[in-house]
Amino acid sequence: MTWRIRSRSSQRSHPLPPYPSTTETKLLPAQRARADTSRRYLKNPKKPPKGMALLQLHHLSLHSLPFTPKLHHSRFSTRKSLRFSFSASASTTMAKQVLVPVANGTEPMEAVITIDVLRRSGAEVMVASVEKELRVDACHGVKIVADALVGDCKDTGFDLIALPGGMPGATNFKDCAVLESVVKKQAADGRLYAAVCASPAVALGSWGLLKGLKATCYPSFMEQLSSCATAVESIVQQDGKVVTSRGPGTTMEFSVALVEQLYDKEKADEVSGPLLLRPNHGDEYKVIELNPMEWKCNNIPQILVPIADGSEEMEAVMIIDILRRAKANVVVASVGDNLEILASRKVKLVADMLLDEAAKLSYDLIVLPGGLGGAQAFANSDKLVNMLKKQAESNKPYGAICASPALVLEPHGLLKGKKATAFPAMCNKLSDQSFIDNRVVVDGNLITSRGPGTSMEFALGIVEKFFGRPKALELAKVMLFVH
Template sequence: MAALLRHLTPFTNLTPRLPSFTVLSSTTPRRFSLTTMASASRKVLVPIANGMEPLEAVITIDVLRRAGADVTVASVEPQLRVDACHGVKIVADALISDCVDTVFDLVSLPGGIPGATNLRDNDTLQNIVKKQASEGRLYAAVCASPAVALGSWGLLKGLKATCYPAFMEQLSSSATTVESRVQLDGQVITSRGPGTTMEYSVALVEQLFGKEKADEVSGPLLMRTKHDDQFIVTELNKVQWTCGSVPKVLVPIADGSEEMEAVIIIDVLRRAKAEVVVASVGDKLEILASRKVKLVADMLLDEAAKLSCDLIVLPGGLGGAQAFANSETVVNLLKKQIESDRYYGAICASPALVLEPHGLLKGKKATAFPAMCEKLSDKSEIESRVVVDGKLITSRGPGTSLEFSLAIVDKFLGHDKALEIAKAMLVV
């Protein structure tokens, strides 16, 4: 296999391409879900549970809301707040009991263990999904949930389905297993894991709204066009990144932060056993992200400012980036980070709206979200998906977040660790 991130080579692609998707369908997709819907807005239920994969839930919610879907995030726990894997905390919009009388055009289950088991064991959710199936509406699941939840409920009989590799044997007792990244069979869509969730979510958009809307949504995501183990990163002024026994990383978040970017960064770095502190720039721990996902920080930024971190990394999102730029604490932390010869990074809008105006890109090459690149004084690397310039790392947007995060792992912990995580997440 080609090396992942080991040979970091300059890359400039002057002609951006829309991603191509392989969504395997064993039957002709039944568009009844579109023709029988009275309202233009599609109602979607995303149930969440303790121990679920946060990346799978958040990407699905984010992408569907970009398409204009009316998404309800419902907790199957007794309370709204859910403690997902990797220490990510999410607050639901409602309890699952509040959703019993609502007709949904789609129900989509994230995975994770014990998250999938907690979804399976909730009788209210089981009844909702069984009714969804019996009435001919769309239902879907990713990662462990096709096998653990849908399969155990008897909702995959006679259908082709996929899931996380470790659960394929279990799935084989309730469905015809296939190894496609996203599988459509009739009214059911299944997918493999964290690294396939963005493709899965765009496939859900296509089933709800059609291909034109799916293409419209997928373009600005900046998704990868291939799924091999080649991640092309532009690296300039190469230096060895060092840390203590584990990297200590500060991830500020604010109202309007891009939830996909924030959660992917946190998720990947914690998988690598980095010590990640998520700090709210506001006056409370809970923030309302750009697509209205409610995330809960570990501490307020004023408290986090007392810590010494190897890396400070800013997620994007227009509102979040503006909040960072207006925060004297954030800007001072970044300036001290540079003065202390430590590492810093930003993705999406943040390189252009935070680093550039505060002089934190002086003498550096960087990239950013395409619509923001005009604000960069040096535009020579704006087409690159990830740029490392000495102790600075920048990237473009939601669809480059996994590469960005894996590049950070590679710089601190090496190629083998980055490849291990990429394989486990099914990024490659």
């Protein structure tokens, strides 16, 4: 099955860029172009393809710098309204305004991937809670702090409103009168709106915003969707001003498609290259393993996932979410003075405890997400480094992804005698670069991986080591990551 984005034209006040005006179109050439761009980037990250140089330089640096929020009037109306503007941007064009609502029960991978990818494009993304408080308790125990309440955004004009899925998150969206009003106005004004997983059927469909349109959603909601739209089984479906997608495993493609609709194909290619997307969606993932050993635990794996200011939120959330889906006991610990951290693309996450408290426990695995700021914080934490060293000395599993293998494990001797990989631009810091081109590498009790687009494979590789490949593939299929 190839990744298909199906498009059907309709009368538009503002024509969308690149999709042809045909009833059904494969995005195979565009997907191939993005895959080729990623492959050229992987082969020579020091000389990225045209259009990617800026983003390659900023993937781990610019976006990790603090942004300065500003409040000012919307350019979309004469009414006073709330907008966030960030002082740094990866784009020289006028930033697009995007609303991503979140709720109790939202699927955290879908929310965070959408926010992260859109912010990489230079879009100004407002994360708005439909609850009474800014903090929402997303699925799988992930806690997200929004930028604003949805009521604060009701008079703001947005170029795009994108709804993540998850249950009961999608139901909470449906029941939020303010959000319903905002999205209905978005549709009436002829602006982009989008949803993934349960939300196309549960929210958009219930609001009557998919009538006469083709749409897709999570498989178990397809029957409900068919009562309010023309239901199709596309990975990503675009019809007029609406973009829909299926689930966690399709959200990265969904988000890149939104970048293309907001800007153009060149911007989408620029963003997607450093993400390290898979060339063919749905293919069974592969893990390269050397020196195989059994990863032992007492019934339920006890896993520590440290996070810090500047951690890459997609990587952190995918690791936490997937391992908890597998029924591992995951402790999220803040390497700092506060439970709340500001991740690399300004997503605010709340840890379960501080590292000082987490250090009192023992773990079957310690696994580090990436992100430049987060990796530097990990490397500077004597307590965390000592925990990692004790883990390695005890021949117990540990792992890292993206910048963390190069900035944390390598300098502290935790890659000595090991094969590993890392984010392409960081691989020159590894003393042994013989396996850097692999997406996930397991060497005995060590597991490493490359970046956001390899995070699901990385987390599934961990599931495989503790629970077996059948369990990992079962999860991958539930998330629609593999066929």
